[in-house]
Amino acid sequence: MKKKTDAQATPASTLRLILGDQLNAQHSWFDQPDPEVVYVLMEVRSETDYVLHHAQKILAIFAAMRAFGEHLRESGHRVRYIRLDDPSNRQSLVDNLDALAAHYQAGCIQWQSPDEWRVDQALRQWGEAWAHAHQGATAVVDSEHFLTARNELPRLFEGRKQWLMEHFYRQMRRRFELLLDADGKPEGGQWNFDHDNRKRWPGNPPEPRDWRQPHDHGALWEMLQAQGVRSFGDPQATQLRWPLDRSEALQHLDHFITTVLPHFGDYEDAMSSKAQRLFHSLLSFALNVKMLHPLEVVRRAEEAYREGRAPLAAVEGFIRQIIGWREYVRGIYWSQMPGYEERNALAHRLPLPAWFWTGQTRMNCLRHAIGQSLETAHAHHIQRLMVIGNFALLAGLDPKELHHWYLGIYIDAFEWVELPNTLGMSQWADGGIIATKPYVSSAAYIGRMSDYCQGCAYDPKQKTSSDACPFNALYWDFFLRHQSTFGNNPRMGMAYQQIRKMQAEDVQALQQRAADLRSQLDTL
Structure with a gap:
């Protein structure tokens, strides 16, 4: 024995x-x-x-x-x-x-x-x-990881009608003295450089090579299969490239700061069928299992700016994602649980199309974003929000089903961060606790930020024809179906002004096309 x-x-x-x-x-x-x-x-x-x-x-x-x-x-x-x-x-x-x-x-x-x-x-x-x-x-x-207490957000927003992330983010910058000048004011004269970080990637500079060393976990995968553990996506059992300890995570951080961060800001919202990683850090898994501490990560980024190795807009955008958005959504999660996962403010009920599990759709943008997710267990925030989440919201998919899909598919998805991002930011299912307006777009945004529309089976310039991009009719139909909810939202006024200018027959054609699409989602 x-x-x-x-x-x-x-x-x-x-x-x-x-x-x-x-x-x-x-x-x-x-x-x-x-x-x-x-x-x-x-x-x-x-x-x-x-x-x-x-x-x-x-x-x-x-x-x-x-x-x-x-x-x-x-x-x-x-x-x-x-x-x-x-x-x-x-x-x-x-x-x-x-x-x-x-x-x-x-x-x-x-x-x-x-x-x-x-x-x-x-x-x-x-x-x-x-x-x-x-x-x-x-x-x-305490886990000794986060920069704020789990119950801190309600106190920080006491007396405010809207819990805006930007207000929280500025407090965090001041608290940890990040990107402040000698007078305690924001570097560059402004807190947020988001408008500078919305460029389409032209293919140059090239995407950095994937330097990450693969891990062979064939034996572990065989054990999981023998035990009957169900899963989906490509296991790549001998090609697991995520950091598995703190030493590896620090190597990943070094690579991002020295090689990738300088271009992160310019192209953080860009998408391409020719690149899966572009200039994203791929640090979220290491952060969310606590191999890395958020403060050490943002201090390294700030140091790169101070030493002239990365531009301010890139560094500010990266720091905002970690000390701003990441901490903020955790606070939202703990302030709203239990019951947050049941919210469905727009009463969306349609099941996820079958291609969420296969990637087999004729819509090129979704085929790429979902296909990449199935292959690598990762997609960046714009792919998640403005391609997959955008379609789900426009089509009226059940937000709880979508939440379970996001929670399962992404390597960095743990409920405290994924649930507010899905139900709140992406699907407006929380009724506007996080987002002041739904994040929806037609095909125009996807065409502007990516090459996905090139070679697609659908025409991004058409709205109601049989080959028209589904995003277009679904976009206008979304506003029409939810006019009682959003008609008086000042941030959505332009869309409703355009609807009022449309001919009645054009509105009817958009609604009919959208109804047809929602009735055959599995075949798109």
Whole structure:
């Protein structure tokens, strides 16, 4: 019989649970090894199965968890790692904690604050019951990752009718003294350079080569298949290119700052059928599983600006995404949960078309954006918002179904960040808590920011013919269907002015074309 390791055989006074998105090697928990503390990491079906996930997402999280467990062991900590195929695995966080607490005769169970409401509630309820039943103690500590407290947003916006991200972002810039001049004013004389960051990519400068080293996780993939874990997308089991530990994540950060950041701003909204990454950082996975700290990332970007290695507009845009948008949507999430995921302000109910799972559609923009997502588990924010999300909103797809799809397909999607982005920013399902207007466009925007319209089966200049781009009729029909909701919105006045100038027969033709499209979404 195989001899048990010390972490398995010896009693311990304290168990500390580490979740799959809490791989923070710099956490104060790990300052000194303590023989009375066992760190617990577990692969469980309750986490692989609550939505259908992309294969690469499951692979990357499990592989990173395994690497983190080995790092802790090498640093002298006691570790109990439960693999998915471990015969003793009860396939649930709390059921495994029950068994481990009894096994180690532990009197104290600790965990870091989970970032998903679902997990937070499950652990809190279990902890209360366990402590009462066993006269034990539980403790929840901070993850030491975010720059704001999870309940801070309501206080920051107290007395304000609209919780605008820009107001929050400026406070964060001041709090952390980022991109401020000697007088405490914003560098360059303005807070936001978004208007400078909307260029179409002409093909030059070329997209940087994908320097990331692939990881071979064929054995892990075989185990997942043997255990019957369902997934979708291309697993690329031998080509997993996401960082799996802090050392690799720092290499990715270095590459972005030195090679990619100088062009990030100009082309952050651009899309191309000839490039998947363009000048995006690809750091969101490492950030969201906490290999990197947001402040170290933005400080590196600011340093590049100070040293003349990256332009202000690029650096400001990148910093805004992290200390502005990322922290802001987390605050929205915790202020609105539970129940936020059920919101559907526009009463959209249509199911997702089958091609969301295959990418097989004749619309070139969606074929590319969804196809890339299925292949790599990644797409940048404009592909997610203004191609996939734009179509979903115009067509009237069910926002909760879309939320589950986004949550499953993207490598960096964890509910605290994905849910507000999907239901709030993308689908206006929260009724305007985040967005002052819906983010919708016709084919014109996609043609302006990409080459997707070239060679497409549909004509981006036509509105109602059989070969007209579906975005066009759906765009105008969206305003017509929701005129009672948006007719008095000052940010949408121009669209309604144009509708009032249309001939009645033209309006009817647009509505008929849109109805036909919505009735046959699977065939588009």
